[in-house]
Amino acid sequence: MKNNHAIIAENVVKHFGDVKALDGVSIAAEPGKVLGLLGPNGAGKTTLVRILATLLKPDSGKVIVGGLDVLRQKQHVREIIGLAGQYAAVDEILTGRENLVMVGRLYHMAARTAKQRAAELLEQFALTDAADRSVKTYSGGMRRRLDLAASMVAHPNILFLDEPTTGLDARARIAMWATIRQLVSDGTTLLLTTQYLEEADELADQIVVIDQGRVIAEGTADQLKANMAADFIDITVANPQQTVMASQLLQPLSDEAPQTDEQRGHVSIAVESGAQSIAEVVRLLDAQSVSIAELNLRRPSLNDVFLSITGHEIVEEEAKPKRRGFGRRSA
């Protein structure tokens, strides 16, 4: 692995009791680029971020951030990184401004510098109007922005964002994407974890797909898609009761079993070449009088990529287990 990477993890292993959270994960992020860590809940994304951000010690493996050994030079690493977590780590009772000033003081900035920096960040993250209100009154999106602002206080070279949009509504998510894009435009290296495929597609230069504590694929979004069967044909049959029949008819066109949704009458098949197969699809279905309501040809999505690698879909569930309890040490 090259030395000039901003973030390097080599063969990182971490157990929680009997559970193997990370099973020899290696990643490398180039300086100034966005590395997307994509995987479902429980894949080990948060554990890896916590290790990289000095919060957790790995059982084995090598971790280098900004050229510093994370295991040996914790305090130094902490001065060059920013971390914004899955749960906005801000104080509820303090105001937005007080939160940012406090963080600045804990980076050992002078009182005045910390205040100035807080004002800048409040402006940049569109929180000026709410700056002097208790965080308790903030919406979910505002809390995330404040959390993100807190991670930017000391102008970090390297930023870790752990599921920055989980739990946000669609509008707040898109706004958050714009903010993140703006943050990395000045050369900050970003490691972003997400369980949303569009998010990785949207923001990341490089994507590492992880599942059950292992890296299962990596590359750019386009490379990941290119490794797949070339095209997808999505068919919606007029009568959803004919879904299974349609699926059986189209089976010979593809190496993989078609994906179906019987409620909606969706059938989706992966084919070598969409343009050639599409006429075949129409002919096969027409011969058995299955009428088509809709027919689409598309490039594979990251969801298809994930499905073809792991055999299961990314579950985008919002319901999380209770955050903490007796003896519970990691999610």
Next chain:
Amino acid sequence: MTLNTVSAAVSASESSIFQRFIWNFTDTFVVMRRNLYAYQRQPELVVFATIQPVIFLLLFTYVFGGAISFSTGGDYINFLLPGIIIQTILFASANTTVGLSVDLSRGIIDRFRSLPMSRAAVLAGRTSADTLRGLFTVLIMIVAGYIIGFRFEDWGSGLMGLALAVAFGYAVTWISATIGLFVKDPEAAQVAGFIWLFPLTFASSIFVPTRTMTAEWLRVFAENQPVSVVANTVRDLMTGTVNPDEIVISLLWIAGIVAIFLPMAVWRYARVSSR
């Protein structure tokens, strides 16, 4: 402010051992202020936490005072108030357990742990804020005590007694902090923060003279445990009958508690994973 002179965002490479030593205190101050803001903005919390010991004071004075004064000799209020100050300070330390477990459950500790700040400061900022809150409550109790007839024998040694009580409270907050870091669940912490305080508080010389306790084993425990030792010293300071030996023994207890539980809490904090 002294803080301004030491800050100015010094980078890691320039920071000396001395600098890091100073940061222990400045970081503690920043965290303590954050915790005090929280109390200031939840006045109902502080009001009820203050009313409760005042109610204890009134109940014990007027309900049990008549019966107990046969064994204390003299006015029960002069026996009770120094003791109940210790009780108040012990119970106030339970806030440390609860406060830390709440912080752990909300992820703010992750923020602190990702910053290049002093590790001990998160805990020391909590224990010192809770000690100040305990002091505030105790001052109100002394006022309430004066209204119902309590008097310091002389103010000088009375204030020394107060200082000793607060120092003991500070030591105990480190025990509470250690418990908070082991329990972690805020609801469990509500119970865990108090439960160990009950036997120490009631099997002590806080409310009654230990010689009146009937069971031999209980009396021996009650006479020698630190709460009684410190309560007796504070009482003797406030009523003007102290001898220097008991002050030394009390200070040794305080130093011993801090020497054991401060490192234990810091050790636990470094390992505790907040979720």
